[in-house]
Amino acid sequence: MATSLGQLLDALADTARTTDDSAAARADAGTALGQLGRALTHLRHDGVSPFAGDRREQQVADLAAACTELGVRAPATESALTRLAAAAADTVGVLYDHTTVTSRWAVATAVAETVTPLAEVVAHRLPAGPATQWHTEVERQAALVQQTAALQPPTRADVAILDRPVPGPAVNASVDPARVVPDAIGVLLQATARANDPPSVTEVLAYTIAAQTLSSAAARLGSTDAPPAGQTTAADAWRAVRTALRPYDDGSRRFHQHTPSGVTAAGRLHAILRSEPDPATWTASLRASVTSAAQHLPTLATQLHYRTVRSWADNGSLIAYARDVPPRDERVAAYLRGYQPGGLVRVNATDLQPVAGALHNARLLSLAVADRAAGPDARTTAGFPRRAWAANRALLDDPQTPVALGVAIQQAHQQLQAARAQRPGPSRGR
Numbered sequence: 001m002a003t004s005l006g007q008l009l010d011a012l013a014d015t016a017r018t019t020d021d022s023a024a025a026r027a028d029a030g031t032a033l034g035q036l037g038r039a040l041t042h043l044r045h046d047g048v049s050p051f052a053g054d055r056r057e058q059q060v061a062d063l064a065a066a067c068t069e070l071g072v073r074a075p076a077t078e079s080a081l082t083r084l085a086a087a088a089a090d091t092v093g094v095l096y097d098h099t100t101v102t103s104r105w106a107v108a109t110a111v112a113e114t115v116t117p118l119a120e121v122v123a124h125r126l127p128a129g130p131a132t133q134w135h136t137e138v139e140r141q142a143a144l145v146q147q148t149a150a151l152q153p154p155t156r157a158d159v160a161i162l163d164r165p166v167p168g169p170a171v172n173a174s175v176d177p178a179r180v181v182p183d184a185i186g187v188l189l190q191a192t193a194r195a196n197d198p199p200s201v202t203e204v205l206a207y208t209i210a211a212q213t214l215s216s217a218a219a220r221l222g223s224t225d226a227p228p229a230g231q232t233t234a235a236d237a238w239r240a241v242r243t244a245l246r247p248y249d250d251g252s253r254r255f256h257q258h259t260p261s262g263v264t265a266a267g268r269l270h271a272i273l274r275s276e277p278d279p280a281t282w283t284a285s286l287r288a289s290v291t292s293a294a295q296h297l298p299t300l301a302t303q304l305h306y307r308t309v310r311s312w313a314d315n316g317s318l319i320a321y322a323r324d325v326p327p328r329d330e331r332v333a334a335y336l337r338g339y340q341p342g343g344l345v346r347v348n349a350t351d352l353q354p355v356a357g358a359l360h361n362a363r364l365l366s367l368a369v370a371d372r373a374a375g376p377d378a379r380t381t382a383g384f385p386r387r388a389w390a391a392n393r394a395l396l397d398d399p400q401t402p403v404a405l406g407v408a409i410q411q412a413h414q415q416l417q418a419a420r421a422q423r424p425g426p427s428r429g430r
Contacts (some may be wrong), residue, residue: 001092001168001180001182001183002165002166002167002168002182002185002186003087003167003168004162004164004165005088005091005092005095005107005161005162005164005166005191005384006110006162006163006385006387007111008084008087008088008091009088009110009111009114009162011056012032012081012084012085012086012114012118013113013114013117013118014089015080015081015084015118015152016029016032016081016117016118016121017117017142019080019121021124024077025079025081025121026074026078026121026122026125027075027077027079027125027171027173028079028080028082028123029074029076029081029083029118029119029121029122030070030073030074030075030086030131030354031075031078031082031392032071032081032082032085032086032118032139033067033070033071033078033085033115033119033122034068034070034071034085035082035085035086035088035089036067036088036115036118036289037064037065037067037068037070037071037088038062038068038089038116038394039060039063039085039089039092039111040060040061040063040064040067040108040111040112041068041393042089042093042096043060043064043092043104043107043108044060044061044064044293044393044411046096046104046107047101047104048060048101048104048105048108048241048414049101050101050102050218052205052215055148055153055298056105056108056145056148059141059145059148060112060145060146062137062141063115063138063141063142063144063145064306065114066134066138066139066141067115068136068252069134070107070131070134070137070138071390073131073134074122077417080361081118081121081269083300085118085197088111088114088235089414090347091166093306093392094166094190095107095164095166096223097183097190097191097193097194098164098189098190099161101258102154102155102159103156103158103159103161103199103217105152105155105156105163106147106157106158106159106161106389107162108144108145109146109153109154110148110159110162112142112145112149113142114412115142115143116139116143117147119135119138119139119142121136123135131204131316134232134330135260136343136388140365142181143221143274143398144269154389155228155394155397156234156248156387156391156394157356157391158337159387159390160340160386160388160390160391162386163295163385163386163387163388164264164296164298164299164388165182165183165185165186165189165292165293165296165385166186166187166190167182167183167186167190167219168183169188169353176277177272177273177276177282177286177289178283178286178288178289179267179289179304180268180271180272180295181214181272181289181290181293182264182289182292183332184210184215184250184265184269184293185266185293185300187261187262187264187265187295188193188207188210188211188262188265188269188300189296189299189300189303190261190262190267190324191203191207191260191261192207192262192300192303192304192307192308193303193307194307195307198307198308198312199262199304199307199308201245201248201249201252201253201318202248202252202253202256202263203252203260203262204241204245204304204308205242205245205426206262206263206307207262207263207300208238208239208242208304208362209238209239209242209243209266209270210265210269210363211297211300211366212238212239212269212300213269213270213273213293214271214290214293214294214295214342215233215234215235215237215238215288215296215365215366215369216233216234216235217241217273218234218290218291218293218297218369218370218372218373219233219234219235219369219372219373220279221279221287221290221291221373229235230301232365232370232410232412232413232416233369234269234297234362234366234369236365236410236412236413237358237364237365237366237412239416240361240362240412240415240416241304241355241358241362242417243415243416244354244355244357244359244415247321247324247420248318248319248320248347248355248374249318249319249320249350250312250317250319251397270302273290274352283389287378288378288381288383288384290373291373291374291378291381291384292383292384292385294366294369294370294373294374294376295370295388296385296388297363297366297369297386298363298370298392300366301360301362301363301366302359302363304359305359305360305363307354309349309352309355309356309359310349312347312352313347313348313349317349318346318347319344319345319346319347319350319353320342320344320347321338321343321344321345322334322335322337322343322345323333323335323338323339323343325345325347325351326350326351354415357411358412360409361411361412362403362407362412364384364401364408365405365408365409365412366403367392367395367396367422368396368405370389370392371389371393371396374389388414
């Protein structure tokens with residue numbers, strides 16, 4: 001099942017605090033510190049500060065070296081603490097495409113906080129020698145990182161990376177809706193985070209269908225009343241993204257023998273929630289899964305904007321009929337050719353502004369539906385992405401957000417109304 005770096009670090013710290021005082025436990029904690037040293041080394045290599053020579057870089061490097069040296073001196077073991085720490089270190093690598101310099105600093109801070117309870121386990125009856133010296137250095141460097149984090153704290157938006165779901169190895173094996181939902185949203189976030197492999201138009205269409213279904217489910221979960229007739233919802237905003245994408249093509253709108261993992265996950269998420277339309281019949285675990293997954297919808301919209309619209313505009317991979325994009329003097333000839341091959345033009349960033357605007361509206365409305373779904377009871381459930389919710393809440397608390405939400409609702413409604421009124425061209429097989 002999907003997990004997150006924050007869940008792994010929390011479980012590691014909790015396990016360390018409750019472990020027994022035995023030689024095996026101390027060896028396990030020492031080896032686990034070596035794994036956290038590996039995670040910190042990755043973070044330091046990728047960068048945890050935008051400023052060259054910043055003390056954060058040096059402190060994270062020193063803590064990584066101290067943890068690694070102490071781990072080398074621990075008896076080799078692989079028990080609960082080591083397995084959790086190794087999984088956390090591996091997850092740091094998996095999240096590389098999702099992170100920025102500032103979010104890596106948030107991760108490094110969380111890792112440093114987890115080092116402290118592990119070091120306390122190792123401290124019991126530790127004989128004098130090099131191991132003791134490195135243990136003292138681990139405690140000192142962990143304290144320094146935490147002190148620096150108190151002076152330069154990461155933002156709530158950066159800390160939210162700790163709640164990013166990472167799907168398990170057998171995403172397609174489970175039929176339990178409570179497991180399918182978090183695994184699927186984890187796959188979608190991964191598929192839309194790869195900077196070197198932007199999704200195709202067909203993939204984005206599949207992702208938006210899944211996002212629309214999840215938004216609709218979260219809206220029903222957060223309120224017992226159906227929305228008033230005609231009111232634009234987050235689900236409508238995601239449908240408006242597909243409407244905005246209708247004129248564009250990159251050659252992917254055809255039959256494919258092999259389905260990308262993201263499309264498979266989107267299909268499973270859509271099918272499983274469509275088969276469970278009434279939240280009153282949901283299990284507690286499914287309600288928790290839907291509520292948690294909804295917290296990541298704003299991030300999905302943001303990643304789709306940066307990894308699709310900007311990428312498509314930069315590499316010029318999309319074409320459209322001149323009659324379906326903003327008119328220009330240089331496109332008069334193509335416009336007059338109508339919906340024929342000669343009427344096709346290559347689109348740029350200006351042409352893609354409707355798609356960018358639709359994704360922006362979907363992000364804002366997804367913030368609102370995610371917050372409504374996450375009631376006080378939901379936020380106390382185990383595994384709830386409280387950091388992602390806090391980041392969403394911070395955006396909603398911005399004084400300008402209510403106005404932006406009103407504009408987003410109006411624009412999404414107008415896009416859908418315009419699509420209903422528009423007649424398809426005679427040669428557009430869309």
